[in-house]
Amino acid sequence: MTKQSISLIGVPTDIGAGHRGASMGPEALRVARLAEKLAKRGLSVVDRGNVAGPMNPWQPPVDGYRHLAEVAAWNHGVFDAVRAELDAGHLPIMLGGDHCLAIGSIAAVAAHCRAQGKTLRVLWLDAHSDFNTALATPSGNIHGMPVACLCGNGPKELVEVGGHVPATTPDVFRQIGIRSVDDMEKQLIRDAQVQVFDMRHIDENGMKRTMEEALAGVDANTHLHVSFDVDFLDPTIAPGVGTTVRGGPNYREAQLCMEMIADTGRLGSLDIVELNPAYDKRNQTAKLAVDLVESLFGKSTLIH
Template sequence: MNTITVELIGAPTDVGASVRGAGMGPDALRVADIGGTLARLGFGVLDKGNLAGPATPWVPPANGLRHIDEVVEWNRAVHSAVEQALAAGHLPMLMGGDHCLAIGSISAIARHARQAGRKLRVLWLDAHSDVNTERTSPSGNIHGMPVACLLGQGPQALTGWSGEPAALSPDAIRFIGIRSVDAEEKAAIRTLGLNVFDMRHIDEHGMRTTMTEALQDVDEDTHLHVSFDLDCLDPDYAPGVGTGVRGGPTWREMQLCMEMIADTGRLASLDVVELNPALDVRNRTAEVAVELIESLFGKSTLVR
C-alpha cells in the first residue's frame, strides 16, 4: 500500500484558452475514473472537488492580454489549493482547465521546493512552448504565456508569485513534444537557453533517449513536477483539445515517456490541462489521459 495521498484539485475554466470547453475537463477526468484508477494502484485519493472562480467573459484582449483579471483570480485559487495540498504532505494533481493555470500551480510548487531545500525540475509536455508575452502573443490568450510568467518575463500581475522574481530558472524546465512555436517564441527560447526536446529530436533519437536526457539530473533531492498538456499527444489519439497540432507523439511513445518518469520515483506534483470534452469523441481523450496518468504513477506490464 502506498503512503502517498494524491489530492485532486479541479479548476473548471477556459479563461486562458482560445475556444470554449476546457472548463469541463476536471469532470471528464472523473467520468474516466481518475480517482478509482489511482486508488487501485494503492494510492490514497482525496478529491477536493472543483475550485470556484469567475466566468470567462469572452471579450477581446486589452493591452495584449485577454481576460487578465479573471486569469489572476483563477490562478490565485489554484495557488492556494496547491499550497495547502503540499503543506498537508499530499501530491497535488491539478485538473484543468487550460494551461494558464500552471502559473498558480507551479508558483506554489516552486516556493515549496525552495523552502524544503530541494531542486525543482519541471517537465513541460506540450505541443507548444507557451513562452509568449503580451508583447509577442498573436492572440493575447494567456494559455500561451505560462512559461514566460514562471520565468519572470510575463505581465506583472502574473509574475513573482513564488516569492522570487521568477518561479523557475531556465535550466529548471524541460520541454517534451514541442512542434508549434511562434516566430518570436523561437527567439525567446534561444535567448533564454531553454531545453527543448522537440518532435524532430524525438523522431531522430526516439523517446527513450529523449527521456534519458530530460531526466538525467533528477536525483533523490529533486522535486519533479509534470505539466501535462493533452495536446502534447498526436490528435489522432487525443482529439479533445482546443489547439491540436498534427505530428505529435503516439500513444505508445507517451506511455514510455510516462513510464520513464515513474521509474525515477521522484514525481511530486502534476498538472493535467487542456482537456476539452466539447471537442472530444465519447470522452476518449479523458480515457487516454487516465491511462497515461496510470503509467505516470507506476503501472507497468511487468514488475521491473
C-alpha cells in the same frame, strides 16, 4: 510503508484559452474514473473538489492580454490550493482547465521546493512552448504564456503570483514534444536557453534517449513536476483539445515517457490541462489521459 497520498484539485476554467470547453476538463477526468484508477494502484486519493474563480467574460485582449484580472484570480486560487496540499505532504494533481493555470500550480511547487531545500525539475509535455509575451502573441490568450510568466517575463499580475519573482528560472524546464512555436517566441526561448526536446529530436533519437536526457541529473533531492498538456499527444489518439497539432507522440511513445518518469520515483506534483470534452469523441481523450497518468504512477505493460 504508508500509502502515497494524492489530492485531486479541479480547476474548471478556460479563462486563458482561445476556445471554450476546457472548463469541462476536470469533470471529464472524473467521469473517466481517475480517482478510482489511482486508488486501484494502492494510492490514497482524495478529491478536493474545484477551485472557484471568476466567470470567463470572453472579451478581446486589452493591451495584449485577454482576461488578465480573471486569469490572475484563478491562478491565486490554484497557488493556494496546490501549496496547501504540498505543505500537508500530499501529491497534488491539478485537473485543468487550460494551461495558464500552470502559473499558479508551478509557482506553488517552486515555493514548496524553496522551503524544503529541494531542486525543482519541470517536465513540460506539450505541443507548444508557452513562452509567449503580449508582444509575441497575436491572440493575447494567456494559455500561451505560462512558462514566460513563471520565468519573470510577463505582466506584474501574473509574474508576482506566489510572491517570489521570478517564480522559477528557465533551467528548471525540460520541454518535450514541442512542434508549434510562434516566430518571435522562438527567439525568446533561445534567449532564455530553455531546454527543448522537440518532435524532430524525438524522431531522431527516440523517446527513450530523449527522456534519459530530460531526466539527467534528477536525484533523491529532486521534486519532479509534470505539466501534461493533452495536446502533447498526436490528435489521432487525442482529439479532445482546442489546439490540435499533427505529428505528436503516439500511444507507445507517450506510455514510455510516462513509465520512465515513474521509474525515477521522484514525481511530486502534476498538472493535467487543455482537455476539451467539446472536441472529444465519447470521452476517449480523457480516458487516454487517465491511462497515461496511471502509468505515471507505476502501471506498467510489463508483467512483474
